[in-house]
Amino acid sequence: MNATDTAPALLQVRDLKKHYHSPRRWLAPARPAVQAVDGVSFDVARGETLSLVGESGCGKTTTAKSVMRLIEPTSGSVKLDGEELLSLPPEQMRLRRRDVQIIFQDPYASLSPRQLAGEIVAEPLRNFGMNSAAERRERVRWLFEKVGLRPEAVDKYPHEFSGGQRQRLGIARALALNPKLIVCDEPVSALDVSVQAQVVNLLMDLQAEFGIAYLFVAHDLAVVRHISHRVAVMYLGHIVEIADRDTLFASPRHPYTEILLSAAPVPNPRTPAKRMLLQGDPPSPANPPSGCRFHTRCPLAQDICKTQAPALSARPGNTAVEHQVACHFR
Amino acid sequence: MTNPLASQAPATGEPLLEVDDLRTHFDTLSGPARSVDGVSYTVRAGQTLGVVGESGCGKSVTALSILRLLPTPPARISGAVRLRGTDLLRLSEREMRHIRGNRISMIFQEPMTSLNPVLTVGRQIAETVQLHQKLGRAEALQRATDMLRVVQIPEPERRVNEYPHQLSGGMRQRVMIALALACNPEVLIADEPTTALDVTIQAQILELIRRLQKERGMGVVMITHDLGVVAETCDRVVVMYAGRKVEEASVLDLFDRPLHPYTRALMASMPSMNTRSARLTEIPGLVPSPQEPRRGCAFAARCSHAEARCRGEVPQLTAQGQDHVVACFAVEEGRIESAPEGAAAA
Amino acid sequence: QTKTLKVVAHADLKILDPTFTTAYISRNFGYMVYDTLFAQDANSKPQPQMVEKYTTSKDGKEWSFTLRPGLKFSDGTPVTSADAVASLQRWGAKDSLGRAMGAAGAQWKAVDERNFTLTLNEPFGMVLDALAKPSGFPPVILPERLAKLPTTSPMTEVLGSGPYIFKRDEWVPGNKVVFVRNPNYVPRSEAPSGLSGSKKSHVDRVEWLYIPDANSAVAALKRGEVDFVEQLPADYIAPLRTDTSVKIGSGGAYQGFLVFNHMFPPFNNAKARQAVAMATNQEKFTAAMGYPLDMRVTYCATFFICGGPNETAAGAEPFRKPDIAKAKALLAESGYKGEKVVLLVPTDITYLNAEALMAAQTMRSIGINVDMQNSDWASIGARRAKKDAPESGGWNMYVTVAGEFDANSPIANAYLGAACGTSLPGWPCDKPLDELRTAWIKETNPAKRKELLDAFQKRAYEAMPYVNAGQYSAAYAASANLKGLDKLWSGMPVFWALDK
Amino acid sequence: MAALPTTSEAAPATADEAPFVLPRFRWARKHPTLIIGGVLLVAMAALAIFAPWIATHDPQDMDVLSRMQTASADHWFGTDALGRDVFSRAVWGGRVSMIVGLSVGVLATVLGLLLGLMAGFVRWADSFIMRVMDGLMAIPGILLAIALMAVTRASLTTVIIAITIPEIPRVVRLVRSLALTLREQLFVEAAHAVGTRLPVILLRHVVPNMIAPLIVQATFVAAAAVLTEAALSFLGVGVPPQTPSWGNMMAEGRNFVAVAFHIILYPGILLAATVLAINMLGDGLRDALDPRLARQL
Amino acid sequence: MGYVLRRLAATLPVMAVVAVVVFLLIHLSPGDPAALIAGDLATGEDIAKLHAALGLDKPLWQQFMLWLARLASGDLGTSIFTQVPVSQLLAQRLEPTLSIAALTMVLTMLVAVPLGTLAAYRAGTWIDRLVMIFAVLAFSLPVFLVGYLLVYVFAVQLPWFPVQGYSRFADGAGAWLRGLVLPCVNLALVYIALVTRMTRATVLEVLHEDYIRTARAKGLGVLPVLGHALRNAAIPIATTIGVGIALLIGGVVVTETVFAIPGVGRLVIDSVQRHDYPVIQSVLLISAGVYVLINLLIDLSYKLFDPRIQY
Ligand SMILES: Nc1ncnc2c1ncn2[C@@H]1O[C@H](COP(=O)(O)OP(=O)(O)OP(=O)(O)O)[C@@H](O)[C@H]1O
Ligand SMILES: Nc1ncnc2c1ncn2[C@@H]1O[C@H](COP(=O)(O)OP(=O)(O)OP(=O)(O)O)[C@@H](O)[C@H]1O
Ligand SMILES: [Mg+2]
Numbered sequence A: 001m002n003a004t005d006t007a008p009a010l011l012q013v014r015d016l017k018k019h020y021h022s023p024r025r026w027l028a029p030a031r032p033a034v035q036a037v038d039g040v041s042f043d044v045a046r047g048e049t050l051s052l053v054g055e056s057g058c059g060k061t062t063t064a065k066s067v068m069r070l071i072e073p074t075s076g077s078v079k080l081d082g083e084e085l086l087s088l089p090p091e092q093m094r095l096r097r098r099d100v101q102i103i104f105q106d107p108y109a110s111l112s113p114r115q116l117a118g119e120i121v122a123e124p125l126r127n128f129g130m131n132s133a134a135e136r137r138e139r140v141r142w143l144f145e146k147v148g149l150r151p152e153a154v155d156k157y158p159h160e161f162s163g164g165q166r167q168r169l170g171i172a173r174a175l176a177l178n179p180k181l182i183v184c185d186e187p188v189s190a191l192d193v194s195v196q197a198q199v200v201n202l203l204m205d206l207q208a209e210f211g212i213a214y215l216f217v218a219h220d221l222a223v224v225r226h227i228s229h230r231v232a233v234m235y236l237g238h239i240v241e242i243a244d245r246d247t248l249f250a251s252p253r254h255p256y257t258e259i260l261l262s263a264a265p266v267p268n269p270r271t272p273a274k275r276m277l278l279q280g281d282p283p284s285p286a287n288p289p290s291g292c293r294f295h296t297r298c299p300l301a302q303d304i305c306k307t308q309a310p311a312l313s314a315r316p317g318n319t320a321v322e323h324q325v326a327c328h329f330r
Numbered sequence B: 001m002t003n004p005l006a007s008q009a010p011a012t013g014e015p016l017l018e019v020d021d022l023r024t025h026f027d028t029l030s031g032p033a034r035s036v037d038g039v040s041y042t043v044r045a046g047q048t049l050g051v052v053g054e055s056g057c058g059k060s061v062t063a064l065s066i067l068r069l070l071p072t073p074p075a076r077i078s079g080a081v082r083l084r085g086t087d088l089l090r091l092s093e094r095e096m097r098h099i100r101g102n103r104i105s106m107i108f109q110e111p112m113t114s115l116n117p118v119l120t121v122g123r124q125i126a127e128t129v130q131l132h133q134k135l136g137r138a139e140a141l142q143r144a145t146d147m148l149r150v151v152q153i154p155e156p157e158r159r160v161n162e163y164p165h166q167l168s169g170g171m172r173q174r175v176m177i178a179l180a181l182a183c184n185p186e187v188l189i190a191d192e193p194t195t196a197l198d199v200t201i202q203a204q205i206l207e208l209i210r211r212l213q214k215e216r217g218m219g220v221v222m223i224t225h226d227l228g229v230v231a232e233t234c235d236r237v238v239v240m241y242a243g244r245k246v247e248e249a250s251v252l253d254l255f256d257r258p259l260h261p262y263t264r265a266l267m268a269s270m271p272s273m274n275t276r277s278a279r280l281t282e283i284p285g286l287v288p289s290p291q292e293p294r295r296g297c298a299f300a301a302r303c304s305h306a307e308a309r310c311r312g313e314v315p316q317l318t319a320q321g322q323d324h325v326v327a328c329f330a331v332e333e334g335r336i337e338s339a340p341e342g343a344a345a346a
Numbered sequence C: 001q002t003k004t005l006k007v008v009a010h011a012d013l014k015i016l017d018p019t020f021t022t023a024y025i026s027r028n029f030g031y032m033v034y035d036t037l038f039a040q041d042a043n044s045k046p047q048p049q050m051v052e053k054y055t056t057s058k059d060g061k062e063w064s065f066t067l068r069p070g071l072k073f074s075d076g077t078p079v080t081s082a083d084a085v086a087s088l089q090r091w092g093a094k095d096s097l098g099r100a101m102g103a104a105g106a107q108w109k110a111v112d113e114r115n116f117t118l119t120l121n122e123p124f125g126m127v128l129d130a131l132a133k134p135s136g137f138p139p140v141i142l143p144e145r146l147a148k149l150p151t152t153s154p155m156t157e158v159l160g161s162g163p164y165i166f167k168r169d170e171w172v173p174g175n176k177v178v179f180v181r182n183p184n185y186v187p188r189s190e191a192p193s194g195l196s197g198s199k200k201s202h203v204d205r206v207e208w209l210y211i212p213d214a215n216s217a218v219a220a221l222k223r224g225e226v227d228f229v230e231q232l233p234a235d236y237i238a239p240l241r242t243d244t245s246v247k248i249g250s251g252g253a254y255q256g257f258l259v260f261n262h263m264f265p266p267f268n269n270a271k272a273r274q275a276v277a278m279a280t281n282q283e284k285f286t287a288a289m290g291y292p293l294d295m296r297v298t299y300c301a302t303f304f305i306c307g308g309p310n311e312t313a314a315g316a317e318p319f320r321k322p323d324i325a326k327a328k329a330l331l332a333e334s335g336y337k338g339e340k341v342v343l344l345v346p347t348d349i350t351y352l353n354a355e356a357l358m359a360a361q362t363m364r365s366i367g368i369n370v371d372m373q374n375s376d377w378a379s380i381g382a383r384r385a386k387k388d389a390p391e392s393g394g395w396n397m398y399v400t401v402a403g404e405f406d407a408n409s410p411i412a413n414a415y416l417g418a419a420c421g422t423s424l425p426g427w428p429c430d431k432p433l434d435e436l437r438t439a440w441i442k443e444t445n446p447a448k449r450k451e452l453l454d455a456f457q458k459r460a461y462e463a464m465p466y467v468n469a470g471q472y473s474a475a476y477a478a479s480a481n482l483k484g485l486d487k488l489w490s491g492m493p494v495f496w497a498l499d500k
Numbered sequence D: 001m002a003a004l005p006t007t008s009e010a011a012p013a014t015a016d017e018a019p020f021v022l023p024r025f026r027w028a029r030k031h032p033t034l035i036i037g038g039v040l041l042v043a044m045a046a047l048a049i050f051a052p053w054i055a056t057h058d059p060q061d062m063d064v065l066s067r068m069q070t071a072s073a074d075h076w077f078g079t080d081a082l083g084r085d086v087f088s089r090a091v092w093g094g095r096v097s098m099i100v101g102l103s104v105g106v107l108a109t110v111l112g113l114l115l116g117l118m119a120g121f122v123r124w125a126d127s128f129i130m131r132v133m134d135g136l137m138a139i140p141g142i143l144l145a146i147a148l149m150a151v152t153r154a155s156l157t158t159v160i161i162a163i164t165i166p167e168i169p170r171v172v173r174l175v176r177s178l179a180l181t182l183r184e185q186l187f188v189e190a191a192h193a194v195g196t197r198l199p200v201i202l203l204r205h206v207v208p209n210m211i212a213p214l215i216v217q218a219t220f221v222a223a224a225a226v227l228t229e230a231a232l233s234f235l236g237v238g239v240p241p242q243t244p245s246w247g248n249m250m251a252e253g254r255n256f257v258a259v260a261f262h263i264i265l266y267p268g269i270l271l272a273a274t275v276l277a278i279n280m281l282g283d284g285l286r287d288a289l290d291p292r293l294a295r296q297l
Numbered sequence E: 001m002g003y004v005l006r007r008l009a010a011t012l013p014v015m016a017v018v019a020v021v022v023f024l025l026i027h028l029s030p031g032d033p034a035a036l037i038a039g040d041l042a043t044g045e046d047i048a049k050l051h052a053a054l055g056l057d058k059p060l061w062q063q064f065m066l067w068l069a070r071l072a073s074g075d076l077g078t079s080i081f082t083q084v085p086v087s088q089l090l091a092q093r094l095e096p097t098l099s100i101a102a103l104t105m106v107l108t109m110l111v112a113v114p115l116g117t118l119a120a121y122r123a124g125t126w127i128d129r130l131v132m133i134f135a136v137l138a139f140s141l142p143v144f145l146v147g148y149l150l151v152y153v154f155a156v157q158l159p160w161f162p163v164q165g166y167s168r169f170a171d172g173a174g175a176w177l178r179g180l181v182l183p184c185v186n187l188a189l190v191y192i193a194l195v196t197r198m199t200r201a202t203v204l205e206v207l208h209e210d211y212i213r214t215a216r217a218k219g220l221g222v223l224p225v226l227g228h229a230l231r232n233a234a235i236p237i238a239t240t241i242g243v244g245i246a247l248l249i250g251g252v253v254v255t256e257t258v259f260a261i262p263g264v265g266r267l268v269i270d271s272v273q274r275h276d277y278p279v280i281q282s283v284l285l286i287s288a289g290v291y292v293l294i295n296l297l298i299d300l301s302y303k304l305f306d307p308r309i310q311y
């Protein structure tokens, strides 16, 4: 299911930036903007899963939400099916939402506690002109079935569901409008392993059935490895490496990727992990290091890294998919 | 750094902490919640005992019961918790205070919220030292600085006067560890010490705990839901399900030969244990709530091996090979053989 | 050790000018800080006070007065006849008796520092009574400078030759008025009697406290925090009688007045006024004000104080028994058609409030459409002076009470002054009544006077300038160890006679 | 580690196996304050609503010859200083309190909701509205009410308005803070993501989630309003003095505390009971609807 | 320091709103302000003159500016009724009111914080229930009823305290204090109820925080743990105390009436009945100013309690 070279990608993100300016207070000294996302570019092909991984606070959620304009990005371009989203007027954007949907990390907070499950799933239908109640009911029933919920559950309130079931509700809602792309912001990290497996399977089944593309944000590398076609690694608002899943896990190029992969504990007491410890803590995105943002913690850092930011550029690889890395040395 | 191959460490230390048939029930308005319902384990000096299980299975409540940090009521604790033979559950609150932070310490899951935001980290460490070791204020603060150095916080002299919000998550968790170890406890209980942290930070913290344990010869209870963490840090493992211990074995034994269907399912459902891109193994159904009335094996409803007996009778822990106990009728009756489907590929 | 007499005053002192308002609290204030030329003794006889001696001509048209030597205002400046003349001129323009004297052509003239004269065009039977007038506007002697100030607004400066000095710096409006003994006061040698005689204070300080809450006032008295409660709320009389630490005495006779505005319908019609009188049950009014049986007069058939020197029942007979049917008939005759009648209801003075509510109930009982407008008494005091139509800020009726000195004769009773527009609020207008009074003032023959008096009251019951709502006796309460209580006289604030 | 004896199957969960406790009753047992407060309030409201039938006398009728009597068969609570029946006046007086409490509670809540939503969702309106509210908050409520009464003629309507105005800022603040929290809630973002328009989001997702705290707040506003009305009347700047209201009765009775405490006592008790009932209802509702509100309200 | 200035500046809009409200109160009220100010006795001519003298013929905003300018120069106007400058009237009445307010405040903090903490610590027990019953009762009882009950019991039946009135501090601290006991207790009840409830709720919430569990896991005893909790609860409690100032000022009006204390509260009531607007306006302005100022101080003190507050 790899993206072919000829067809234009479903989603094209170019040089996306989001800087959070803390509200200027009267007479107060200005505070530096948080450069949460600072120029990321990537494509997602139809039916493909692109994962975004990286440490907490590196800008994954900001990227994901910016793509949907749930957050207004500072600059950049987001094209869906070749159409620029960022310049759409609000009503136009609202109409485009049927093509991009989102699933949130927290299945508890993302469902309105005072709506019935059926209403929650029917809401997007109502928004997009499915006015007949019977039609909606039929569609909701079908969606419930698709995500593995019992049809009777339409009359329950969200708190009557378990975490996994709630996440299914969220998926049903996202699915309702037949989107081409679903942005998944850590959809399984709040779930227990056993439930996580159910949701991961569901997501993969739906992709197989409807050809939906996923922009999959996660920090659990095992899940990412399981579900993705391609993986993008973020560090402090930048993408430092994009490659197809196997390449990335087998031969990571960027030192950060390498360390990240080695840090994950391996559930096998007999394989001694070849652990590379990353020293120190991530710098603040409000005051990012000059040059390569990773240079303060990078084992390979040289003088050039302090001054010049390496561009994300293709490396020769053994697969059809480009392997892009942002490092002066790798 | 290399894996110290924890499983090779001899489990010969003297029994430090013995939890014996611990039951913690909560009186709630919708009936009693049997959060911990008969759990026993032993921690030996220099040994790390892992406790794994899904959310809500009673891992934290067990730990809090040991230190008697649960409010009673609503909690009702019975059984015994022996620290070098002394039953902590029979001590007075005063005597108990002398145990906490001094002989048994605890690290909590949330480094963000487990430190008092309005006191400097130095004071928070010094407070324990002053209390238990009867040190003066200045000496205690000095000790705090030393402890920060021990946990590898850069510039401890400066950090000691900083407030928690000035530290990153990883540093806060180090402070928690410093706090826990300040009085050289015999037992350290770490309740999911790394779940809130990034993998890179998690690796640092686990490494730190492992090192300090080696140096100090403590007994450690490592509570986690991550089998990866267990595999890397523990000597023995207790698997809990719905308030009960369903299996206990040495870490190698458990990963080689998981017996309880729940343990097996847990392992199978982890993505990295599966063949890539194949469907993950699901465990159908849900973890039962501790309020639900129970009859028989709590896992029976989700278990592919369950039979009538499982639904009517509670399986007892039985020894299955050396140092390996499991509570399952299917195992007892030999319906499950020792080579499970999805075991880790060595 | 300074001796302080602490008095719970009956009201809050707001206006420091006894020549501006007839409010009793301002009058009492006047007696504290000012002196008068003459004063009534305990037998209601005028006696010289600031005056040393006086002479009168045979025909009663020429009077001369000599001030006592050495009189000084509290700032030390001497009191001269110029001060007296100016003060009397100010008074003459305002007071009913003063105006009556003016009508008789009274001319005041200073002769020298201590001597001054009065000349009249015709004889006037009540010159000394006027100069000793104890209430209403008592003719207090001010410095000439103050006396010459316009009378349209109250004086704010206080400078008198009376027994006390007003301590302005300790004055807390709404709470406390402080007086200290006036070192420049020159007392008479006679013992105090009524308002006459020596007014030399026995105490160094007198404090008037305003405690609107009756319970607090009584409790404070019982606990010795205060020495004297000027007007004991009626409901506390009976309970306190059993208390030996407290003495209760009569604070003078009072009558309730229901005052009509004669300028606007319906009460510009005598029939309507009579209708109200016909419906009025005096017993209920005095009962509502809370006085115990022995302190109220069941039915008082005179405008001039039952038990007073001028008591007469002339003309009262038709009103003796309240008769609702008759009252309604009278009202109908007056042409009343259900217009709103604005009744000013004081909310801060309990007994006046009771009186007003009783008035409302009385009027409603004969079908008058009463519009009660509530405010504090001070505001009513101001509002009653407005001649605007009731619907634009004026009024139709208010209620009040008057002490004996302000009711006991055709001249003292200002509300019977029917001088059309120049008299007190209500502005009754009845020529015959006015003429009868003038005749009575001038008349010197006692028998004729009595006849004229009866005729006057008969006319008054016909014209009905106001309704007598019943008579009662007020009460003071004092701590039992207060000396000189026997000197208290008809509710007058003779605090100089008291000693601790 | 040997098998451990277990007794869990021998101890059936009794509470769980007795499902015949109606959920309603269990709920009632869980929130006794709510029940006590509610019942008390209903009783007080009934007293006020049925005043014409419950009152034994005309509340305005002065029978001055039998004034200040203590309780008797004819006058259950005795008579006041003008011989009016205290019981009847107290019963009628409840109406004023009830009307004030209800009107102010509803008015302040509705106005506060509108303003608060505007502040929370309309960026430019926020700071303007909030500065005005801060200013209003700075003036102590009862003083503002007193001042408002000073410039108007005393009537029930003006009293209601005068009490409502100082109460509005409290509601606005609550609504705004709720709005700011809700605005950031994932489910609101989710609604946005599925293409729901803002007015619909407000109506369907935001307001319903404010209802619980608003109702609770409304009860507290109502309780405060009842007290404030009584205080205003007591100070002589409330409803017209002749209107039987608890505050007025107490204002009239205060002069006779030592000789006739009953005049002040009965309306005082009824007033306290009513406010207590509303407060308990509010506390109960808060605990029942959302215990986390305890901090905010 | 910059922060203090900034906060000080931030109170300006609030005070501006207060000023506008106070100004409009009279100018938007039905009827001619000149007629209101001139009083009932005035003639049409008087009113017309006053109209011009007060600048009422000018546009509203100009009048407002003029009024502000006079305020800025410290001129609060002259009382219509007593013809005394308002500032002087206020000065006479300030001592009793300040005494009551300050003492009540001290009393409240001494009682409410420990009480609320105790209730939170013993949450769910009868002590807690008792405290909460007290709090809800104190919240529900009309101040004046309690006042009269206090007088009846502790001044009339048991002659421990004076029934009414105010004794100046200059006349002896003993008498001053004795006279203030009942009014302060009366006034403090509501305030104590408020602060107790808030303290309980906050401390209870804090006691559930993870760091309290940490503190207990360190082996700390009850008091040190409560100390940890209180420090964290301090800000909401301080905020409540600040917001409660409004309650306090409002309550003073009633309490002063009950105890016949010649303070600012009584002045307001008297002024309302006399339509003495300059006095009412000034009292509103000043009490709002006091409220804002105290809350500003409390705001600034937050840093003492919580190092996370950044200025
Ligand atoms: N509304 C905001 N205002 C200011 N800064 C923000 C805001 N939202 C996010 N940030 C900052 O932007 C950076 C990126 O945040 P983001 O939520 O995208 O990270 P993330 O990669 O999703 O992290 P996590 O794994 O914790 O979800 C962080 O430093 C965060 O503190
Ligand atoms: N105070 C309490 N009252 C009632 N039930 C409680 C209480 N504390 C915990 N429980 C219940 O006890 C059960 C066990 O909780 P516990 O915190 O030990 O789970 P855990 O295994 O630590 O889970 P996690 O991985 O989420 O931390 C849960 O179902 C929980 O709801
Ligand atoms: Mg995120």
Ligand SMILES: [Mg+2]
Binding pocket: B059, B060, B061, B191, B192
């Ligand atoms: Mg836990």
